Amino acid sequence: MSRALHPPPPAQDESKFLDFYFDFISPYGYFALHQIEPLAARHGRTLRWHPFHMRAVTKDVLGMTQALADVPLKGAYVRHDVRRMARYLGVAYNPAPAASFSSVTASRVFYLIQERDPAAAARYAHAVFHSQHALAQPPNTWDQCTALATQAGVDAAALVEAEQAGRARELFRQATEDAVAQGVWGTPTFITDQEMFWGCDRIAQLDEWLQRGGW
């Protein structure tokens, strides 16, 4: 039954796509956002967006119980690195504390939008990332998320109707399961022609992979 929600897509020419897996909570996903769309465009690829539930993967699949921020030394490094990376990329960065944001509702709403209008879903994804990481306004509630959807040109009434069937929860659960089935374990991750690259610091290598057709 859950399969019926996400039936295998009809055979497509995979060389036309670039898959972007991320959790909205990830600052490195936010940084990747600013680079991956122009990259996809340069290579004539359609970007497919896959928000997934990183914490569920970390805990249930990787077997890690500590949040990254709580890991001694590594947490401190990452807090420093994200600010340096933001300055490096020239990206606005003023995040709400990670602990104040759960990406679950925002991600569920994403999938409801994506079913109807993938372009609007991409605009909404930008708005969610921006709200959390640049405006320090974590979009936690249904109302906060549908407000961002409305800004992205989505008819919020249609979302309410779709959600009444409990569909959003199931779509997001399935998306996380699909990410794991693809081998995704971190955020951001990119897959092109079955080749996986993890990390916003691998985007240059991904770019070169697409340019050279691998090595």
Add this chain to the structure above:
Amino acid sequence: MSRALHPPPPAQDESKFLDFYFDFISPYGYFALHQIEPLAARHGRTLRWHPFHMRAVTKDVLGMTQALADVPLKGAYVRHDVRRMARYLGVAYNPAPAASFSSVTASRVFYLIQERDPAAAARYAHAVFHSQHALAQPPNTWDQCTALATQAGVDAAALVEAEQAGRARELFRQATEDAVAQGVWGTPTFITDQEMFWGCDRIAQLDEWLQRGGW
């Protein structure tokens, strides 16, 4: 007493140095090796080598019990990524299984050499990395390590004499403690002018940092 082994160095102009922290067992440390020496030379910096005991840090400081290779999905990704990275960099890569190599003895011998002859220690470090990661010959024993030292132009008899005092063990223990005190938690890590970069995929950013004097 352990402090006496590693007294604080006399005040030095830190802008003349680049610090390279690694564990010989790390393939990404091996890949970094091929890039970091020319980078240091381009910026007129002396490379300081700091092998440390990554497993001790992972376990005792980070609180991680799983070996990276055993982490679901992530382990498989890394196994794929290291081969792709080796092809990308054009570096010979034919490693002995990580489980067949303990870097402890090789690292202890490194510090014995370094006390006497830093240039020979750098040559020896190349030989250790090469043996493990390119020749699939893990240098585990004292004899295997001193054979590599001899190839690097070191008088092995002097090493035997130094080691009789149990000095090598203490130097390596202290080096790992010093790495942690610097905030190092992964391999490879680079520190320049108190700025830390983790990962061989950050070498381009480190290069730019040195060129621009930060940002």
